[in-house]
Amino acid sequence: MRNYYDIVVIGGGIVGVFATLDLALRGASVLLLERRRICSGTSGRSHGMLHSGARYATTDPKAAEECIRENRILSEMAPHCIRDVGGFFVSVNPGEEEYHRPLLSSCRMAGIPSREVDVDLPRTLEPHITPNARSAILVPDKVVYARDLAFSALLMALTRGASVVEGAFVERIQIEGGQVTGVEASSPSGVFKIRCRGVVNAAGPWCGEVARRAGLSVEVIPAAGVMGVANANLTRHIINRMRPPSDGDILVPYAAGATIAGTTAKLAEDLDRLGVGEEDAEILLQECGEVVPALRAIGFSRLCTSVRPLIAKNVGETDLREMTRSFEVIDHSEEGARGFVTAVGGKLTTGRLIAEKAVNTIAPHLGIPTGSFTEKIRLDPPSREEAKGIEEAIEAGEVVGPLKTMIHESLEMIDGERYWSLLLPLVFSKRVGERL
Numbered sequence: 001m002r003n004y005y006d007i008v009v010i011g012g013g014i015v016g017v018f019a020t021l022d023l024a025l026r027g028a029s030v031l032l033l034e035r036r037r038i039c040s041g042t043s044g045r046s047h048g049m050l051h052s053g054a055r056y057a058t059t060d061p062k063a064a065e066e067c068i069r070e071n072r073i074l075s076e077m078a079p080h081c082i083r084d085v086g087g088f089f090v091s092v093n094p095g096e097e098e099y100h101r102p103l104l105s106s107c108r109m110a111g112i113p114s115r116e117v118d119v120d121l122p123r124t125l126e127p128h129i130t131p132n133a134r135s136a137i138l139v140p141d142k143v144v145y146a147r148d149l150a151f152s153a154l155l156m157a158l159t160r161g162a163s164v165v166e167g168a169f170v171e172r173i174q175i176e177g178g179q180v181t182g183v184e185a186s187s188p189s190g191v192f193k194i195r196c197r198g199v200v201n202a203a204g205p206w207c208g209e210v211a212r213r214a215g216l217s218v219e220v221i222p223a224a225g226v227m228g229v230a231n232a233n234l235t236r237h238i239i240n241r242m243r244p245p246s247d248g249d250i251l252v253p254y255a256a257g258a259t260i261a262g263t264t265a266k267l268a269e270d271l272d273r274l275g276v277g278e279e280d281a282e283i284l285l286q287e288c289g290e291v292v293p294a295l296r297a298i299g300f301s302r303l304c305t306s307v308r309p310l311i312a313k314n315v316g317e318t319d320l321r322e323m324t325r326s327f328e329v330i331d332h333s334e335e336g337a338r339g340f341v342t343a344v345g346g347k348l349t350t351g352r353l354i355a356e357k358a359v360n361t362i363a364p365h366l367g368i369p370t371g372s373f374t375e376k377i378r379l380d381p382p383s384r385e386e387a388k389g390i391e392e393a394i395e396a397g398e399v400v401g402p403l404k405t406m407i408h409e410s411l412e413m414i415d416g417e418r419y420w421s422l423l424l425p426l427v428f429s430k431r432v433g434e435r436l
């Protein structure tokens, strides 16, 4: 590995991976450092939903608009990572039925294509929905395979000269004379230092911790969420309860034989030691079971949890459900750290957009162009020539970690582009399904 890069990206979640790709497309030399494995943080443990934005339309219109915009962009960019299953909002009691009109008009105001449908439609298409269903709205919610998306973006970044190291824990960000000059990281083979002119802090819920390693302060509100996996095909569409965001309000038909019910929201005390209690499972079974009663009979085979990196809109805000699902990009220049940018908050759905804003913020410091470099790309498989280039980069030590094996396997599969869209999801999504 070289000892100088223009910029180091910290954190291999969806934001860090897209920031790496974006920087590489702008011609910067970029190194991504991930303390564990790519997508081992929140991104690899999400609900798997490419939001239409409808979930946030009434309470958080900015986040809703960001979601629908990115829903369209990612659907064009990476169709092999997305299943267009569609989503229903279903009311099951008079209170929820009252939410029907405000939801519909908020969706329209946010530009979310939403259609009021006869409740017989979800009842016919979804035999497990309660007969008590009273009204329904159809929205373009989709399933997204986060690891596949990140992996595809990373492969493209590698074809543009990016480097990536898994198992590299960033210990310190060096700042001299008010300017970022390097980072120090520890890995199984020892401590190493990289000189650089810029750092993107994309450490998700750990953004505050990483900022402290540069002597800076970033407030992140860590909201842990629990999801339950039921080994059954309970629905064909994503099913949302017709009410403002709340515990146990979404069921996702994630993969064959796996429905994910979620989520809950509780302040995480220790980011690296998350507990899952029986009471979490109870809440999910109760709330999701009111719309799909068969869930209660089947129960969960597994529970999993991860942490949302949230930002508070107002000082003193404490309600985790009311906090915005939009994001913030912080330029730390004025705090004496030129070239240090933090990107925090948002959703898996909006990770590309967050990365783009972060890169546009750091670009003037690096003398690279601003603009939109990832909005119109297609994450197609590398050409044979590019695949050869990636193999050479691996040989030269520009890719470090178990990721290498995954890349070798996928490049072996690329024996003609037409196999890509068929094989990649089969191989990688299945693994995701197993891991969840």
Ligand SMILES: Cc1cc2nc3c(=O)[nH]c(=O)nc-3n(C[C@H](O)[C@H](O)[C@H](O)COP(=O)(O)OP(=O)(O)OC[C@H]3O[C@@H](n4cnc5c(N)ncnc54)[C@H](O)[C@@H]3O)c2cc1C
Pocket: 010, 011, 012, 013, 014, 015, 016, 033, 034, 035, 036, 037, 038, 039, 040, 041, 042, 043, 044, 045, 046, 047, 048, 049, 050, 051, 168, 169, 170, 171, 202, 203, 204, 205, 206, 210, 223, 224, 225, 226, 227, 262, 263, 305, 306, 307, 308, 309, 344, 345, 346, 347, 348, 349, 350, 351
């Ligand atoms: C339960 C739950 C369900 C969700 N479901 C959805 C959903 O269905 N759809 C949706 O759009 N959004 C969903 N979200 C939100 C979404 O998953 C997150 O907002 C998003 O994945 C955050 O991505 P990120 O890249 O910022 O953070 P992360 O994915 O957490 O990435 C940060 C990375 O930084 C690394 N890191 C930390 N410290 C260091 C260090 N010192 N050195 C090196 N690396 C470091 C971590 O290991 C991690 O991999 C969900 C969130 C939760 C909690």
